[in-house]
Each structure stands twice: as C-alpha cells, then as structure tokens.
Amino acid sequence: MGEVTALNPVLRVAQALQEPKAVTVRRDAAWKLYESLEVPRLEKTDLRRVAWEVGEFEPSDAPVPEAALGYVRELAHSYALVVDGRIREIHLSEEAKEKGVVVTSILEACDAHPEIWNRHFGTIVPAEEAKWTALNMALFAGGLFVLVPRGAELEQPVEVVYVWTGRTFSACSRSLVVTEPLSRLRYAETTFASDGGRFVNSHVLEVFAGQASRVEIATADEWAKGGIHFVTRRAKAGNDAEIDWVVADTSDGQAVETIESALVGQGSRSFARVMGLGHGRAHVEITASMRHVGRHTESEISMNGALRDRANVIFRSCTQIEKGAIGAGSEQHDRMIMVDGTARADAIPMLLIDENDVERCGHAASVGKIDPLQVYYLMSRGIPQSVAVQMIIWGYLRDSVEALPSDAMRDLVVSRVERELAR
Amino acid sequence: MSKPDFVVRGLRVAVEGKEILKGVDLHVRGGEIHAIMGPNGTGKSTLASAIMGHPHYEVTGGEILLDGQNVLEMSVDERARAGLFLAMQYPAEVPGVSNANFIRTALNARRGEGNEMPVLQFHRRLVQKMKELSIDPSFAERYLNEGFSGGEKKRNEILQMAMLEPRIAILDEIDSGLDIDALKIVANGVNQLRSDNIGFLIITHYQRLLNYIVPDVVHVMMQGRIVKSGDAKLAEELEAKGYDWLKQELGIEDETVEVEA
Numbered sequence: 082m083g084e085v086t087a088l089n090p091v092l093r094v095a096q097a098l099q100e101p102k103a104v105t106v107r108r109d110a111a112w113k114l115y116e117s118l119e120v121p122r123l124e125k126t127d128l129r130r131v132a133w134e135v136g137e138f139e140p141s142d143a144p145v146p147e148a149a150l151g152y153v154r155e156l157a158h159s160y161a162l163v164v165d166g167r168i169r170e171i172h173l174s175e176e177a178k179e180k181g182v183v184v185t186s187i188l189e190a191c192d193a194h195p196e197i198w199n200r201h202f203g204t205i206v207p208a209e210e211a212k213w214t215a216l217n218m219a220l221f222a223g224g225l226f227v228l229v230p231r232g233a234e235l236e237q238p239v240e241v242v243y244v245w246t247g248r249t250f251s252a253c254s255r256s257l258v259v260t261e262p263l264s265r266l267r268y269a270e271t272t273f274a275s276d277g278g279r280f281v282n283s284h285v286l287e288v289f290a291g292q293a294s295r296v297e298i299a300t301a302d303e304w305a306k307g308g309i310h311f312v313t314r315r316a317k318a319g320n321d322a323e324i325d326w327v328v329a330d331t332s333d334g335q336a337v338e339t340i341e342s343a344l345v346g347q348g349s350r351s352f353a354r355v356m357g358l359g360h361g362r363a364h365v366e367i368t369a370s371m372r373h374v375g376r377h378t379e380s381e382i383s384m385n386g387a388l389r390d391r392a393n394v395i396f397r398s399c400t401q402i403e404k405g406a407i408g409a410g411s412e413q414h415d416r417m418i419m420v421d422g423t424a425r426a427d428a429i430p431m432l433l434i435d436e437n438d439v440e441r442c443g444h445a446a447s448v449g450k451i452d453p454l455q456v457y458y459l460m461s462r463g464i465p466q467s468v469a470v471q472m473i474i475w476g477y478l479r480d481s482v483e484a485l486p487s488d489a490m491r492d493l494v495v496s497r498v499e500r501e502l503a504r
Numbered sequence: 505m506s507k508p509d510f511v512v513r514g515l516r517v518a519v520e521g522k523e524i525l526k527g528v529d530l531h532v533r534g535g536e537i538h539a540i541m542g543p544n545g546t547g548k549s550t551l552a553s554a555i556m557g558h559p560h561y562e563v564t565g566g567e568i569l570l571d572g573q574n575v576l577e578m579s580v581d582e583r584a585r586a587g588l589f590l591a592m593q594y595p596a597e598v599p600g601v602s603n604a605n606f607i608r609t610a611l612n613a614r615r616g617e618g619n620e621m622p623v624l625q626f627h628r629r630l631v632q633k634m635k636e637l638s639i640d641p642s643f644a645e646r647y648l649n650e651g652f653s654g655g656e657k658k659r660n661e662i663l664q665m666a667m668l669e670p671r672i673a674i675l676d677e678i679d680s681g682l683d684i685d686a687l688k689i690v691a692n693g694v695n696q697l698r699s700d701n702i703g704f705l706i707i708t709h710y711q712r713l714l715n716y717i718v719p720d721v722v723h724v725m726m727q728g729r730i731v732k733s734g735d736a737k738l739a740e741e742l743e744a745k746g747y748d749w750l751k752q753e754l755g756i757e758d759e760t761v762e763v764e765a
Contacts, residue, residue, distance in 0.1 A: 454596045459601075460581040461583075461584055461589075462606070463668070464613050468609065472601050473598060473600075477600055478600070
C-alpha cells in the first residue's frame, strides 16, 4: 500500500526549511521514536482508527481563508500569522518594540538565542512523552519564539494566529515562550482550521514563566472535521510566578487537547478557565492539568461546557500534588450542560496526591440539562424559548469569554458560539 | 387602550395527577386589586403558577381569558407578551445573565421587533425605578437573582413589574420573608403602578400586606376553591378572628389540598 517516497519525511521537511543542523538532529531522533511508539490507549478516545498518516510535506503557499485574513487585519496588537505550520507574517506593536520583546521564528531563534533556546526547547513537552509529541518534534514546520525581557510588563497581548488550510500533509507547529523574571505577558493562540484531510496534526506550546513573572495564556481553537488534532500546551512556573489560562474551544472535529501548568517554583500559582462548546459530531477531549511540585503552590481549574447536536466532549481536570509540595492548595469545578439530548458529556475530575501536608484540595463536577425552571422564568417575562435557552447557555460560558485578552478575540469567540447557538 | 379584563372560569388544575384546584372563578378588571388569602396548602400559589403556565401544573378544566383571548392556548412567553405578569415566590437564579440585560430583553420582546426601547432611555428608566425601590445600582449588572437575599429577590420582581408594565399582575406571596421596611417599599412600588391600565391579583397568607395595599376585593381559598369573597373588611375580620372562624362557619374540617411542602 502507498507509494515509496525517495526521502524520509524528516529530510523532506529539513531540506525545505533549510534549518539549523541542531534542529534536524532532534527531528531525526524524534521520527524514530514516533515510528517505534505504540498507539496509546485513551480511555475516552479510540485512537486505533486513526490513520497516523503524515503525507508529504511541502512549503505551503495556500491562500489564507477570508475569515482568518479578516481577523488578522483587525488586530491592533502584536501578532504572527502561521499558515500550515509556517510563519507568513510577524507584526510587532510599538509597545512590544519599546519594551524589547523578541518575537521571531522558532527555527531562527536556535541560532539567534542559543542559550535560552537550548535550555528550554523540547524540555517541558519532550518528544518522548507521546506518539504525537514525537510526531510534532519530527515534523514541525515552524512556530514562534517569544521572549519577554526581565521586568518588561506588556499591556497588549501577543497573539499567534494559526491557520490550517487542510493541506495533504501533517502541518505541525510548535511555539516557545519565555518570560524573564518580573515580566508580564498576555499571550494568545487563535486557530482557524479548514475541513478536510485525513492527516494527523500535532501542535505544541511550551511556556516558561520566570521568577515572579505573570503570564496569561488565552486560546481560541476551532478544530475542523477531517484528520485528528493533538494539542499539547504546557507552562512551567518559576518561583512566585503566575500562569493563567483561558481556553475557548468551539471545535466540531476530532481533537485531544491538554493544557498543563507545572508549578515547580515555590509559591507559584495557576488558574485555568476552560470553556467548551461542542457541536456537530465533534469528539473533543480536553484535559486541564495542574502539577504541584514546589511548596505553597496554588491552582484552580474551572471548566464549563455546553453541548449540541451529536457532540461528545470529555472534560478532564487533573490535579497532581507531588511528594514535597508542602502546603499546596487546589480547587476544581467542572460543569457541563447538554443543550441537545443527542450529545454526550463526560466530566472526569482527578486528584493524584502524594503529599500529606496539603492546604486544601477540592473538586466538584456536574453534567446536566438546562434547568427548565430557568427557562420558564425567562419566558414568563415574554422572552421566547429559543432566546431564553441561548441566554442561559451564554450565561454559562460568558465568564471565560470575558477573560479573553482582546476585543478581537472576544468578538471571534462570541461569533463562533452565537453561530452554533442560533441554529 | 381599553381597560384590562381578566377572567378565570371553573379552573381545575392538577399536579402529578392530583387535583389541586377544583373550579376557581375570578374576574379582575383594570384598576382593581383583588387579594387571595387563605391558609397554607389551599391552592393559592397553584392558581398563580397555572395562570402563568408553569410546566409542572396541568390544567384539567375551565378557562382563562385575558381581554377575551384564550390564555390556555398561549405559551408562557406569549402570555407574558399579552400582558400577564407573575411576581414569583421563588424566582430562579440565572448565573451569567445580568439583571439589566434580562429586563431589557424582556421589555423589547414585549414591545416587539422594530419598537425596541433605545438603550439610553432604558437605562434611565431602570435607574429611576431601582431608586424608587431602594435597589442598589450595582444590581443592574449583577447576575439575575444569583446570591440575592430573599428580600432582594422580591424587590427585583417588583422592579421587573414596574419596567414591563403588565396588564394583569399576579403577586405570589410577595410579602413572605420581608421586614416591615422592605414591605413598605414593595407596597409603594405596587401603589405607584395602580391605574386603570392594570389589574392586580395579590396572593398572601397574612393580612399585613393589605394594610399598605388596600384591596377592592378579598377572596379566601380553601380546598382548592374560593369559599368566600368580600371587601377589604373581610381581610381585617380574618386577621382578627383567624381562619378557624371561617372554617367553622363554612363547616370545613381540613382546608388543605396540597401535599405538605
């Protein structure tokens, strides 16, 4: 079955990108891993039927869909446009320039910032972790390197807009964000994916929050039908660092997503807010995870989901408190509502605690239908049923949407949610 | 606009197969205030909920007409847009929906497409009405009833009534859980609305509220029926003599119909 290609996929990518040799060496090792690693068994997502096909890489010059282009043109802050894994455009705001923020290609940063690159690249999302992280390391076509210097506090966000045009190969991307001590960054990733393709895509984000720095990471994903999307975003906190996530997912495709804070530094904190709207025949598995390693670390996970059609959405919140993480505190809340009886929701809270001296560790999870008495109440004031239902679902999701870092991003997510609720 | 005309005729209502209302008749016109009194468990709140169309209540007989239109054929939202309003005893909490947004959506639904109230005008009115009801301005942006005290919820119901200007307003135990100051504020809110353009049906357990809102007609409910009607003096008489007096007079032993709450 299939044609024999002259080049193995890694050489193909490496030659097309003309990258530093250090990167190609990593790719090679990762590709061997990818081929040798077993297909993992996920409890809620059957990966046996995934084709694990990667296609043939070629530098993409595919036109950017109108929706994505229109969105990028409206952005007033720093942004990068990444199409099928490769950077098309980088724009830096005056504020970012003044404060010395570096936003460049992750491949170029290997030579331009070797010390930081070598210290961090591939360390918190290593190739060995899973078949899809190995795939990403082997074939990633590009991504961003963002460095915020010591003490620089950025008001406006830095946003990466990823576009998948549905090409005939695995379009993997990978970004690396480093904030030096006492800095502040609001970082965002927004995706526009087109339907089509049976290929496996893997996206990775690594964030390193330096001592007492504060990073907000916001994501607005909408994985489309066709293929499968693996997303691994992880942030590591230094002493007293703070990492906040806002995840707004409106996918209707198949995706396995993880966001995780590794609270390694003493006194570090993280809050993850996840909003998911599943629709169509989406099968989306989102894991929000907090790993407490340092002393007196604190975390909170809040996941709100609403499901339509035949969507199947799995929310897993996982808090891990390692031995030695004395005085750690954590909270989890998962709430999901089924808008249509045909949807399926799983809320899975997990607590893995190896330390006895823990401050607090709470969790709550619920899956239910829209409360008919809420609908009745709104209707009793003259509001039609369909509008009442929309208001209630919006009420459910809005805290996360409002926490997004820019008007553009909020408007985008609002339009995505409204499109699905208005049907 | 003609005076509201609200008729309930032979209304029978069941909950989970058990008949609670066994033929209730009422006629409320614009400008009138009717009070429905009675001990707990006699069907007062069932009447209010059934008129509004609460999903748990099944109408098994009789009719309800508002300005000649058949209310029982309307959905809950259509009833509201036709001019019915129910100030609920236990209004739902709706997180994430702000009070102001809710009231504005409701008001505009009632006014109809193309006739929406301009935003600024809406907010001016809202602020003014909130002030009259001694509601803190921050409540406009708070989530609907979420974390409101019992008294705050009641005042919020009256605020909605004042904003929506219904033709027939039903107040279900609006006085329960209110201290005397809050009671006066709520009563004042009702009295300000009093005109020929609105008729009230006030359901209460105690006569106390009727000191501040003087009714034209007082009905007493027992065993799912109206057993006695009179003027405001009937309420005072009940307060003085208690419901037992009436039970004796009517030869009723057990006045309740509902399962203990």
